Amino acid sequence: MTTVEFLASLKSLSIKIWIENDQLRYRAPKGVMKSDLKQELVERKTEIVRFLKQAKDVMGDKRLVTDVVPQRNLQSISQEECEKPNQIELWPSLAEFFVYDEFLYYVLTNDRRRNHSYKVAINQLVKDKVVVDIGTGKDAILARFCAEANARKVYAIEMSEKYYNSAKACINKLGLADKITLILGDATKVNLPEMADVCVSEIVGSIGGVEGAALILNNARRFLKEDGVMIPARSITKIAGVCLPDEFLQNPGFTEIPAYYTRKIFEQVGYPFDLRLCLRHFSKSSIISTSSIFEDLNFTGMIEPEYSHEVNLSILKDSRLDGFIVWLNLHTIEGEVIDVLEHEYCWLPVYFPVFSPGIQVSQGDKIEAICSGSLCENNLNPDYKIEGYVIKETGEKIEFKYYSYHYKNDFEQTPFYKTIFSQYVFESNINNSIKTAIT
Numbered sequence: 415m416t417t418v419e420f421l422a423s424l425k426s427l428s429i430k431i432w433i434e435n436d437q438l439r440y441r442a443p444k445g446v447m448k449s450d451l452k453q454e455l456v457e458r459k460t461e462i463v464r465f466l467k468q469a470k471d472v473m474g475d476k477r478l479v480t481d482v483v484p485q486r487n488l489q490s491i492s493q494e495e496c497e498k499p500n501q502i503e504l505w506p507s508l509a510e511f512f513v514y515d516e517f518l519y520y521v522l523t524n525d526r527r528r529n530h531s532y533k534v535a536i537n538q539l540v541k542d543k544v545v546v547d548i549g550t551g552k553d554a555i556l557a558r559f560c561a562e563a564n565a566r567k568v569y570a571i572e573m574s575e576k577y578y579n580s581a582k583a584c585i586n587k588l589g590l591a592d593k594i595t596l597i598l599g600d601a602t603k604v605n606l607p608e609m610a611d612v613c614v615s616e617i618v619g620s621i622g623g624v625e626g627a628a629l630i631l632n633n634a635r636r637f638l639k640e641d642g643v644m645i646p647a648r649s650i651t652k653i654a655g656v657c658l659p660d661e662f663l664q665n666p667g668f669t670e671i672p673a674y675y676t677r678k679i680f681e682q683v684g685y686p687f688d689l690r691l692c693l694r695h696f697s698k699s700s701i702i703s704t705s706s707i708f709e710d711l712n713f714t715g716m717i718e719p720e721y722s723h724e725v726n727l728s729i730l731k732d733s734r735l736d737g738f739i740v741w742l743n744l745h746t747i748e749g750e751v752i753d754v755l756e757h758e759y760c761w762l763p764v765y766f767p768v769f770s771p772g773i774q775v776s777q778g779d780k781i782e783a784i785c786s787g788s789l790c791e792n793n794l795n796p797d798y799k800i801e802g803y804v805i806k807e808t809g810e811k812i813e814f815k816y817y818s819y820h821y822k823n824d825f826e827q828t829p830f831y832k833t834i835f836s837q838y839v840f841e842s843n844i845n846n847s848i849k850t851a852i853t
C-alpha cells in the first residue's frame with residue numbers, strides 16, 4: 415500500500431491524521447484504532463510525516479490541511495459527518511490548467527492502477543523500439559517504464575522548465591541518462607533527432623480531451639514512423655443521468671485542498687468562473703439511466719478535435735434527475751481499459767449540474783440530446799455542450815441546455831454554482847481585475 419492508499423484507508427475509517435509541532439497526531443472514533451492498525455501507523459510514521467510535510471509545503475499555507483486525503487477542518491467535522499465516511503467531494507477539473515505541483519505529480523506517479531494499465535501497453539509495444547513520451551512530467555514515469563521494458567531509446571518531452579529539471583535529476587540519479595533523452599519545450603514545437611516507433615503520453619483529463627490531447631497528439635504523429643503506434647490507443651468518455659445524494663446537494667462546496675486548487679486556477683486564468691467540476695467518491699448507485707458515449711478520441715489515427723453527435727439515454731428508475739456524470743474510459747491498448755468509475759484513479763468523473771433543482775423522472779422516460787465539443791479561443795482546450803430534451807412517457811418534453819466551458823468569464827451563472835461560491839468570500843485585488851477565493 416502506498417502512503418496515499420494507507421492514508422485513504424485511515425480516512426475511510428474516519429481516522430484523522432495531522433502534524434502538530436512536528437509530531438504525528440491522530441483522532442479516531444472510539445474502538446476504530448485497533449492495535450495492529452496503530453502498529454502500522456507507528457511503522458509508517460516517517461514516510462507519513464515526510465508526505466504530509468510535502469503536502470503542506472505544496473499548499474504553502476498553514477491553515478490548509480496537512481491531511482492529504484481531504485476533508486474539512488478538524489474542528490468543523492461534526493459527529494454526524496464522522497459517521498459518514500466517503501462522502502462526495504467536489505473538485506475542480508485540474509488537468510486542463512497548468513496547476514501541476516509536487517502534490518499532483520505525486521498523485522499521478524503513485525496511481526498504481528493507472529500505471530499498471532500503462533505498463534500492460536508499454537510492455538507489449540516498446541521492446542527495442544524508439545519511443546517519444548509527450549509531457550513526461552516531474553518523475554518521467556512513463557519514460558522510465560519504457561526504459562524498464564527495454565525500449566532502445568526514449569525521447570521525453572516536457573514543457574515546464576521546473577519539472578523538466580526535476581525529471582532530469584531523476585533520470586541522472588537512476589543512471590538512465592544514456593537511455594532517456596529529455597527535451598525541454600512544447601511538444602508541438604520541438605523536433606526529435608530520429609523518428610519514433612511508439613508515442614506514449616498521458617495528457618488526457620477527466621473528459622478525455624480537456625487538456626488538448628486531440629491537437630497535441632495529432633501534431634505528435636509527425637514524430638512517428640508510418641507504422642508507429644500510440645499509447646494510449648483510445649479515450650472514450652461516457653455519460654449517464656444521475657440522482658445525487660441529498661446531503662451533498664443541500665450543501666455542495668469544496669473541502670480545503672480542492673478549494674486551494676480552485677483558487678490557483680482562478681489566479682492563473684485571472685478571474686473566478688464557473689469551472690468544470692468533478693466528484694470524488696461518486697457512487698455508481700447514483701446513476702439512474704443507461705449510458706452512452708459523450709466523447710470518443712481514437713488516437714490510432716488523426717482525431718477530429720471538434721464534434722457533435724446525438725446521445726439517447728433511457729431512465730432506469732423513478733427518481734430525480736440532477737444532471738449527468740461524464741467519465742473517462744482510457745484504453746491504453748486494446749483490451750486494457752481504465753474505467754474511472756470502477757476504481758479510484760487520479761482522474762475523477764465530471765459532474766454536469768444541468769437541473770438545479772432536479773426534475774422528477776420515471777422509468778422509461780427518455781433523454782435525447784446532442785453532445786458537442788468545440789475549441790475555445792486558445793484553439794487547444796475544448797468547450798463542451800449538451801442540449802436536448804427529457805421526454806416523459808406522458809409525452810411531456812423538458813428542454814435543457816448545458817455548457818461546460820474551459821475558462822469562459824461566466825461566474826455564478828446557475829443556482830448550483832451560486833450555492834457553491836456563496837460560501838466563499840471573494841476579494842478584488844489592487845487593479846480590481848483578479849478575484850481570489852479566500853478559503
Ligand SMILES: C[S@@+](CC[C@H](N)C(=O)[O-])C[C@H]1O[C@@H](n2cnc3c(N)ncnc32)[C@H](O)[C@@H]1O
Nearest residue numbers: 522549550551571572573574599600601602616
Ligand atoms: C498529466 S501530466 C502527466 C505526467 C506524466 N507523463 C505521468 O503520466 O504521470 C501531463 C504533463 O504533460 C505536460 N504537457 C502538457 N502539454 C504539453 C506539451 N504541449 N508539450 C510538452 N509537455 C506538455 C505537462 O506539463 C505535464 O507535466
